Structure formats: structure tokens, C-alpha cells
Amino acid sequence: MDIHTLGSVNLAASVLTIGAFDGVHKGHQRLLAKTKERARRRGVPFVVYTFDPPPKVYFGRGQLLTTLEEKLYRLERIGADQVIVGRFDEDYMKKDMLEFIEELRDVNPLEIWEGPNFRFGKGRKGTLDVLGQHFNLGVLHPVECPENEMISSTRIRQLIEAGEYSRAEQLLGWDLTSPAAFQNLELARA
Numbered sequence: 001m002d003i004h005t006l007g008s009v010n011l012a013a014s015v016l017t018i019g020a021f022d023g024v025h026k027g028h029q030r031l032l033a034k035t036k037e038r039a040r041r042r043g044v045p046f047v048v049y050t051f052d053p054p055p056k057v058y059f060g061r062g063q064l065l066t067t068l069e070e071k072l073y074r075l076e077r078i079g080a081d082q083v084i085v086g087r088f089d090e091d092y093m094k095k096d097m098l099e100f101i102e103e104l105r106d107v108n109p110l111e112i113w114e115g116p117n118f119r120f121g122k123g124r125k126g127t128l129d130v131l132g133q134h135f136n137l138g139v140l141h142p143v144e145c146p147e148n149e150m151i152s153s154t155r156i157r158q159l160i161e162a163g164e165y166s167r168a169e170q171l172l173g174w175d176l177t178s179p180a181a182f183q184n185l186e187l188a189r190a
């Protein structure tokens with residue numbers, strides 16, 4: 001798996017998914033599996049564009065679930081060929097939705113896959129509709145947990161804060177005590 005920053009990568013074709021992917025939970029896993037399947041079918045690289053830190057964490061609206069290292073480890077195991085890491089900071093967040101879209105052309109996405117509610121660009125102005133006007137976009141149905149609640153990093157953060165680790169593990173789809181698991185969890189448990 002190759003790791004890039006945008007601008008350092010040019011691909012003739014790809015199938016792409018974009019997101020913070022904090023936790024690489026079951027909803028993310030479904031989206032990543034779909035993206036991989038489409039990339040394999042087309043015979044082009046499976047590319048993941050992610051942000052570090054996750055924008056919500058940057059804005060202080062949530063604790064970090066997976067370090068970049070942990071996230072990259074999980075993306076590699078899932079089979080990503082190329083990962084682009086956008087360093088989310090004061091400068092980066094100034095890009096408006098059209099600038100962001102123009103940059104994506106570096107990897108020539110034949111298809112982009114997202115789940116519901118994906119937003120991008122300055123002020124979160126970019127919607128799925130906008131992305132779909134520029135690229136061939138596929139949108140997945142939400143993956144829900146047993147209580148019909150949508151799985152999200154936010155939900156998992158809440159469960160960890162409430163000490164409900166086994167529920168958090170159900171939504172993550174992996175074991176919080178696995179060797180590669182979060183450093184941060186120790187802080188959450190302390």
C-alpha cells in the first residue's frame with residue numbers, strides 16, 4: 001500500500017472513497033469493501049482519501065478513536081492500494097468545494113463511493129449532489145446497528161465515554177483489546 005499527500009500522486013484511473021474513517025467501523029468497512037470490489041472489477045487502484053486529524057477531532061467535537069498509524073494498518077488489511085492523507089489544518093480547511101473537486105482529478109476517479117451525509121470543503125458546503133455533478137458517484141445505504149441506529153464514529157465515541165466497550169466493539173467490528181488497538185482508549189478508560 002502506498003501513502004501520499006495530494007499533489008504527490010497522479011493516477012491514470014482509480015475507484016475512490018473519501019472520509020475521515022476514524023475507527024474504521026462496520027459502516028466504513030462496508031463502504032471500503034464496495035469501493036474495493038468496484039476497483040477490482042474495473043482493474044484500477046482502490047484509493048482511499050482520508051484526513052488527519054479527523055475534522056471533527058480538529059474542531060474539538062470528539063475524541064480520536066484511531067491514530068493515523070492504526071487507521072493505515074486497518075486500511076492496508078482491507079486491501080487499499082493507495083491512501084492519500086490530507087493533513088487537516090487551518091490552511092487545508094480553506095479549500096472550497098470546487099478546489100477540492102479539482103484536486104481529486106489528480107487520481108482520475110472512474111467512480112467515487114460514499115455513504116449518506118458525506119460533506120466536504122470549506123464550511124461543509126460540498127454535498128453528495130455536488131460531488132455527483134462532477135464524478136460518477138455511488139452512494140451506499142447506511143449500515144445500522146441492531147437497535148436500528150446508524151453506525152457512526154460519533155456513536156462509538158459516545159459508547160466509549162459511557163464505558164460501554166462491548167457495544168462499541170460491536171459497531172467497530174473489531175476488538176478494542178487487540179494488540180494494534182488505540183492508545184487513546186487507555187485514556188478513555190482511566
Ligand SMILES: Cc1cc2nc3c(=O)[nH]c(=O)nc-3n(C[C@H](O)[C@H](O)[C@H](O)COP(=O)(O)O)c2cc1C
Binds near residue numbers: 051100118120124
Ligand atoms: C477542504 C475541506 C474543508 C473543510 N472545512 C470544514 C469546515 O469548515 N467545517 C467542518 O465542520 N468541516 C469541514 N470539513 C470536513 C467535512 O465536513 C467532512 O468532515 C470531511 O470531508 C470528512 O467527511 P466525513 O466526516 O464524512 O468522513 C472540510 C473538509 C475538507 C475536505
Ligand SMILES: Nc1ncnc2c1ncn2[C@@H]1O[C@H](COP(=O)(O)OP(=O)(O)OP(=O)(O)O)[C@@H](O)[C@H]1O
Binds near residue numbers: 026113
Ligand atoms: N453506517 C454507515 N453506513 C454507510 N456508510 C457510512 C456509515 N458511516 C459512515 N459512512 C460513510 O463513510 C464515509 C466516511 O464517513 P465519516 O468518516 O465521516 O464517518 P462517520 O462515522 O459518519 O463519522 P462522524 O460520526 O465522526 O461524523 C462517508 O462517506 C460516510 O457517509
